[in-house]
Amino acid sequence: MQTAVIDKEIDICALTDLIEDAGTTALINDTQIALFYVKKTGQVFALENYDPFSEANVLSRGIIGSIGADLVVASPIYKQHFKLQTGECVEDTSIAVKAYPVNIQDGRIRLTFLGKGS
Amino acid sequence: MSKKKLVVIGNGMVGHKFMQAIVKDQARDEFEIIIFCEESRLAYDRVQLSAFFSGKTADDLSMVSAGFYEDNNITVHMADRASLIDREKQLVTSEKGVEIQYDKLVLATGSFPFVPPIPGHERDNCFVYRTIDDLNAIAEAGAKSKVGVVIGGGLLGLEAAKALKDMGLKTHVVEFAPRLMAVQIDDGAGAVLRKKIEQLGVSVHTQKNTQNILPGEQCVHRMNFADGTHIETDLILFSAGIRPRDDIARESGLEVGERGGIIINNHCQTSDDNIYAIGECALWEGKIYGLVAPGYQMAQVAADQLAGKQNSFTGADMSTKLKLMGVDVASIGDAHATTENAKVYSYVNGADEVYKKIVVSEDNKRLLGAVLIGDTADYGNLLQLKLNDMALPEYPDTLILPQRDGSGVTGLGVEALPDNAQICSCFDVSKGAICQAVSDGHTTMGAIKECTSATTGCGGCTALVGQVLNKELEKMGMEVNTDLCEHFAYTRQEMYHLVRVGNIKTFDALIEQHGKGYGCDICKPTAASIFASCWNDYILEKPLAGLQDTNDRFLANIQKNGTYSIVPRIAGGEITPDKLIALGEVGKKYNLYTKITGGQRVDLFGARQEQLPLIWKELIDAGFETGHAYGKSLRTVKSCVGSTWCRYGVADSVTTAINLENRYKGLRSPHKLKFAVSGCTRECAEAQSKDVGVIATENGWNLYLCGNGGMKPRHADLFATGLDDETLIKYIDRFLMFYVKTADRLQRTSTWMMNLDGGIDYLREVVIEDSLGLAETFEQEMLTVIDSYQCEWKTTVNDPAKAQTFNAFVNSDKGDSQIVFVPERDQVRPANKNELKATLGA
Ligand code: SRM
Numbered sequence: 027m028q029t030a031v032i033d034k035e036i037d038i039c040a041l042t043d044l045i046e047d048a049g050t051t052a053l054i055n056d057t058q059i060a061l062f063y064v065k066k067t068g069q070v071f072a073l074e075n076y077d078p079f080s081e082a083n084v085l086s087r088g089i090i091g092s093i094g095a096d097l098v099v100a101s102p103i104y105k106q107h108f109k110l111q112t113g114e115c116v117e118d119t120s121i122a123v124k125a126y127p128v129n130i131q132d133g134r135i136r137l138t139f140l141g142k143g144s
Numbered sequence: 145m146s147k148k149k150l151v152v153i154g155n156g157m158v159g160h161k162f163m164q165a166i167v168k169d170q171a172r173d174e175f176e177i178i179i180f181c182e183e184s185r186l187a188y189d190r191v192q193l194s195a196f197f198s199g200k201t202a203d204d205l206s207m208v209s210a211g212f213y214e215d216n217n218i219t220v221h222m223a224d225r226a227s228l229i230d231r232e233k234q235l236v237t238s239e240k241g242v243e244i245q246y247d248k249l250v251l252a253t254g255s256f257p258f259v260p261p262i263p264g265h266e267r268d269n270c271f272v273y274r275t276i277d278d279l280n281a282i283a284e285a286g287a288k289s290k291v292g293v294v295i296g297g298g299l300l301g302l303e304a305a306k307a308l309k310d311m312g313l314k315t316h317v318v319e320f321a322p323r324l325m326a327v328q329i330d331d332g333a334g335a336v337l338r339k340k341i342e343q344l345g346v347s348v349h350t351q352k353n354t355q356n357i358l359p360g361e362q363c364v365h366r367m368n369f370a371d372g373t374h375i376e377t378d379l380i381l382f383s384a385g386i387r388p389r390d391d392i393a394r395e396s397g398l399e400v401g402e403r404g405g406i407i408i409n410n411h412c413q414t415s416d417d418n419i420y421a422i423g424e425c426a427l428w429e430g431k432i433y434g435l436v437a438p439g440y441q442m443a444q445v446a447a448d449q450l451a452g453k454q455n456s457f458t459g460a461d462m463s464t465k466l467k468l469m470g471v472d473v474a475s476i477g478d479a480h481a482t483t484e485n486a487k488v489y490s491y492v493n494g495a496d497e498v499y500k501k502i503v504v505s506e507d508n509k510r511l512l513g514a515v516l517i518g519d520t521a522d523y524g525n526l527l528q529l530k531l532n533d534m535a536l537p538e539y540p541d542t543l544i545l546p547q548r549d550g551s552g553v554t555g556l557g558v559e560a561l562p563d564n565a566q567i568c569s570c571f572d573v574s575k576g577a578i579c580q581a582v583s584d585g586h587t588t589m590g591a592i593k594e595c596t597s598a599t600t601g602c603g604g605c606t607a608l609v610g611q612v613l614n615k616e617l618e619k620m621g622m623e624v625n626t627d628l629c630e631h632f633a634y635t636r637q638e639m640y641h642l643v644r645v646g647n648i649k650t651f652d653a654l655i656e657q658h659g660k661g662y663g664c665d666i667c668k669p670t671a672a673s674i675f676a677s678c679w680n681d682y683i684l685e686k687p688l689a690g691l692q693d694t695n696d697r698f699l700a701n702i703q704k705n706g707t708y709s710i711v712p713r714i715a716g717g718e719i720t721p722d723k724l725i726a727l728g729e730v731g732k733k734y735n736l737y738t739k740i741t742g743g744q745r746v747d748l749f750g751a752r753q754e755q756l757p758l759i760w761k762e763l764i765d766a767g768f769e770t771g772h773a774y775g776k777s778l779r780t781v782k783s784c785v786g787s788t789w790c791r792y793g794v795a796d797s798v799t800t801a802i803n804l805e806n807r808y809k810g811l812r813s814p815h816k817l818k819f820a821v822s823g824c825t826r827e828c829a830e831a832q833s834k835d836v837g838v839i840a841t842e843n844g845w846n847l848y849l850c851g852n853g854g855m856k857p858r859h860a861d862l863f864a865t866g867l868d869d870e871t872l873i874k875y876i877d878r879f880l881m882f883y884v885k886t887a888d889r890l891q892r893t894s895t896w897m898m899n900l901d902g903g904i905d906y907l908r909e910v911v912i913e914d915s916l917g918l919a920e921t922f923e924q925e926m927l928t929v930i931d932s933y934q935c936e937w938k939t940t941v942n943d944p945a946k947a948q949t950f951n952a953f954v955n956s957d958k959g960d961s962q963i964v965f966v967p968e969r970d971q972v973r974p975a976n977k978n979e980l981k982a983t984l985g986a
């Protein structure tokens with residue numbers, strides 16, 4: 027298999043495809059990405075969808091909210107919280123999921139995806 | 145100045161603990177450190193070894209954080225056994241030929257499992273249970289075996305037997321002594337334990353002396369016993385005790401005990417001042433400690449000694465509490481009552497298979513020991529009484545007798561404990577240390593965990609640590625905060641009123657008017673539940689969808705691998721053959737794991753998120769509706785067959801159960817609700833364990849309220865008797881609405897009622913006598929909920945846009961490729977970690 031590093035922006039979907047104040051999942055090559063749309067601020071965040079605690083691809087199905095100043099998502103399985111900005115786990119700071127930069131342009135969600143593609 | 149050389153032999157649990165201790169110390173810089181590690185991996189958690197069989201990997205069990213030895217400049221000779229100590233030259237030689245000169249030497253060589261010299265013990269498929277390599281070999285052989293025998297019925301033997309059982313083998317335990325766990329418990333307890341273990345399907349053979357192991361006829365081996373009997377088996381595990389690994393110490397002339405073990409003093413020094421021994425290889429005052437906690441204490445002592453600090457080992461407590469094959473077992477101190485003139489009190493409950501015994505001093509004042517089987521709730525209390533030598537109550541037997549009159553437990557409050565009471569034995573954390581941590585500002589369980597390590601070992605001390613924390617907070621005058629979460633300074637009950645009175649229908653409005661921040665996974669589902677109780681709108685409506693727990697958001701219960709289970713409503717447990725066939729067909733078509741639930745219905749597991757609308761479409765076409773197994777709402781109304789068929793039934797329990805289930809289905813509440821209806825007092829529907837229980841009598845229905853199964857079972861209270869259908873429903877309407885309005889989040893009716901001032905009597909006043917004048921409102925509000933019922937799944941599959949939100953990906957038609965199933969007993973189950981790896985590649 028040939029691996030190439032993709033570092034360009036990839037078009038994912040329309041902003042209106044996302045669910046307000048909740049998560050949606052996107053697939054890029056073989057990687058699952060959880061997209062979270064925070065309506066109040068108009069921001070969209072992208073995290074790796076894989077939950078390191080339950081070892082299942084579920085983070086997009088968690089509830090989003092805030093802890094102090096941080097926006098977070100709670101894993102739907104064992105309820106650990108991950109910061110939407112950085113992917114860092116609140117309960118165990120030695121653990122983090124990948125966070126990807128998101129760009130919203132003309133109502134489209136675009137992601138800068140640094141990683142292996144085939 | 146050149147550094148002194150510190151050589152450590154053995155990198156097991158204790159050896160590694162020692163390294164952690166020494167690395168933390170300033171004196172670390174005085175030493176160059178070299179380790180010999182015989183196993184092919186660095187220290188791992190042997191205590192959790194059996195977890196290897198339930199999918200934990202060697203990495204999961206590892207105790208050494210990545211880079212620990214490299215970062216600390218410690219040389220490790222991996223997979224190399226130290227084979228010779230020349231004390232004159234202060235030289236250690238290894239099997240691979242490495243020679244290291246030492247100034248100080250620490251032996252942490254642990255122990256090895258003793259294999260009795262039975263002829264045939266060296267045959268293939270005979271194993272011991274000590275290392276990850278052993279387990280790998282056992283797993284491999286187990287996969288090809290049908291029958292397994294564990295020789296030795298001690299703690300470890302039973303743990304090993306559980307592993308064999310879990311692998312699906314027909315399992316036997318063979319014990320030489322007349323009872324199981326002969327070291328820790330007495331005959332009475334042994335008998336109870338044996339019965340429990342046999343109930344789990346493991347055959348127990350006591351007083352069996354194995355004479356030889358020969359080739360078998362049906363199986364690989366035949367074990368012949370001295371009494372002329374025999375067993376055939378494919379696999380044999382020896383678990384007949386451990387022996388200290390003192391071989392190299394012995395050969396180098398260090399003093400060892402008569403029955404093995406490297407003799408140490410209170411400083412953990414051997415007969416050679418420059419050599420220390422710690423852990424299971426060490427013999428202190430004639431004792432070997434086969435537990436990890438005393439080994440950790442020795443590790444700290446040796447590290448302190450090397451750093452020139454004061455510290456000594458003065459013995460350790462060997463009390464144990466554990467769950468063996470699902471059976472709670474505990475033993476404290478002098479369990480066998482060997483102390484002179486000791487008095488013994490015991491309590492045996494044959495029905496529940498509970499055995500408790502305490503051993504007290506002649507004057508009845510001090511606890512010497514205890515044994516608990518089947519119910520170890522008293523362990524924490526008893527252990528503290530023993531360890532702190534505290535005075536016993538006037539009648540010591542009250543410590544173990546059950547409290548039937550609800551007068552509260554005799555458990556001593558944490559207040560009574562002295563500061564030096566050891567709360568966490570795994571990490572030797574005292575009550576004083578926890579209090580100190582609290583006053584230093586560590587005011588949550590998480591913070592205490594981090595700063596003292598308490599509760600992070602076996603976890604057995606969690607409840608006690610929590611009690612100390614709460615007591616301290618109370619003393620500091622800290623209010624025990626009843627706010628729902630950081631976003632709302634209200635209780636659930638207050639939030640309910642805000643919503644109702646303010647006619648609030650969205651979370652945005654709620655948080656804007658009454659809260660702050662963005663909400664969280666606590667207040668959002670709470671608000672969603674309140675909105676549903678009040679307005680009963682479709683819960684996946686746009687502004688509501690994001691508030692729902694994943695189970696509510698996908699209208700199904702999430703499983704460990706991210707798939708979902710589906711539970712259609714089968715009101716009262718009554719189902720036609722055609723509907724059963726329909727369920728079977730859907731299960732077959734989508735390859736779902738099918739199981740009868742404890743609530744008289746059928747659960748279909750393993751549906752992928754994107755399959756849910758398709759499956760539900762078929763179920764709805766077959767006449768099913770949602771069962772709300774995912775919601776905090778009415779689950780099931782269990783029924784017995786009742787007077788229609790049963791020769792004893794006095795009323796039609798099935799019809800009543802179906803009516804009740806259809807009336808209250810869809811009602812969102814603080815926690816789930818379970819009902820049952822029995823056709824006579826034989827109570828086959830177990831109504832007295834439910835939130836609402838109805839039992840038929842000749843005079844009408846008896847209504848029971850606020851029962852609970854689950855974690856903390858409670859029998860329901862008889863609330864009213866001889867009711868007709870109409871009154872029955874009226875009372876239940878009022879009761880439920882009162883509960884929905886006033887209970888805390890995730891509070892079942894049982895705990896809610898017990899926290900009501902006046903309890904069940906007060907409830908009677910409100911519901912029957914209408915003391916609040918709210919009865920009519922309750923009934924009206926209930927009617928609104930009932931009238932606005934909709935099957936959420938029907939609404940969902942009928943709306944293509946809604947159904948689309950179940951797609952796995954917003955930008956692809958694919959599904960999650962990492963969901964993998966494997967076959968088991970003619971159905972599927974989620975692949976475990978190793979199986980996943982094998983299927984998906986690394
Ligand atoms: C499927 C079932 C087990 C089975 O295979 O039989 C089951 C499965 C679950 N139970 Fe249960 N319980 C099931 C009957 C019971 C019963 C027996 C009964 O209802 O007669 C009890 C004890 C009775 C009681 O609740 O008072 C029971 C007491 C619990 C508890 C403890 C509740 C408590 O008050 O202590 C939980 C945890 C909780 O709710 O917080 C729980 C939670 C769960 C959850 C939802 C755990 C979870 O979040 O994943 C399980 C998921 C169900 C699923 O995926 O479909 N389950 N659970 C049973 C479904 C019955 C049904 O048809 O709806």
Ligand SMILES: Cc1cc2nc3c(=O)[nH]c(=O)nc-3n(C[C@H](O)[C@H](O)[C@H](O)COP(=O)(O)OP(=O)(O)OC[C@H]3O[C@@H](n4cnc5c(N)ncnc54)[C@H](O)[C@@H]3O)c2cc1C
Nearest residue numbers: 154156157158159182190191225226253254423424435436
């Ligand atoms: C299945 C199982 C369950 C258990 N459950 C519990 C429990 O619930 N609670 C509890 O307290 N305890 C439990 N124990 C006991 C606990 O694991 C031991 O008390 C603990 O591991 C002892 O630590 P140690 O470092 O002394 O010995 P070990 O962990 O055995 O480590 C000794 C290490 O030294 C190595 N070694 C030996 N000789 C040499 C040499 N010459 N050169 C180099 N290396 C050498 C060995 O290979 C080994 O890796 C359990 C044990 C087992 C096997």
Ligand code: SF4
Nearest residue numbers: 784790793823824828
């Ligand atoms: S509870 Fe009564 S009516 Fe119902 S099955 Fe049992 S004996 Fe028959």
Ligand code: FES
Nearest residue numbers: 568570601602603
């Ligand atoms: S007693 Fe084991 S973790 Fe505290």
